[in-house]
């Protein structure tokens with residue numbers, strides 16, 4: 001685990017969980033390619049830079065954020081910045097154990113090359129549609145500088161890539177459900193559910209989608 005926090009209670013909790021689970025604890029970036037859970041404070045400013053730093057060093061890392069004082073707006077901002085999961089500081093231990101257990105199973109670090117980066121270079125919004133093993137059809141978007149993949153619409157399965165995009169929200173072309181592109185959050189029905197949202201990143205001239213659950 002790469003720990004990006006100085007909060008004494010968090011350091012104690014993270015150290016305890018690492019000792020219990022046999023995971024190494026890094027205070028500086030681990031070597032590239034190390035399967036890793038990154039634990040960071042998700043309540044400060046500069047979250048996009050922080051996420052960029054982590055993804056630049058370890059694109060497949062599972063980025064777990066904590067908040068000392070949970071606030072719904074700040075929570076949403078952290079998810080939009082690219083954290084994989086955000087928890088309150090009090091709930092950190094169980095979430096960290098789960099993330100490390102998934103990592104040990106190999107379930108937290110899989111990714112799949114979806115296309116060549118040059119195929120979508122310089123474009124924004126909807127980029128392409130693709131089949132990803134284990135995930136089915138996904139639509140790749142570039143929104144606010146971030147790459148994300150959305151699954152098909154949870155209402156009746158329409159692909160979302162052909163939908164209209166307005167202020168970071170895509171409208172399903174079939175019956176009009178609306179979803180936040182960066183989080184998959186349902187903004188309007190008829191869908192009753194959020195859409196599956198997977199992070200993606202560019203490395204080695206290819207675009208990779210994170211396929212972990």
Ligand code: FES
Pocket residue numbers: 153154155156157158172173174175176177189190191
């Ligand atoms: S399939 Fe998307 S709203 Fe019906």
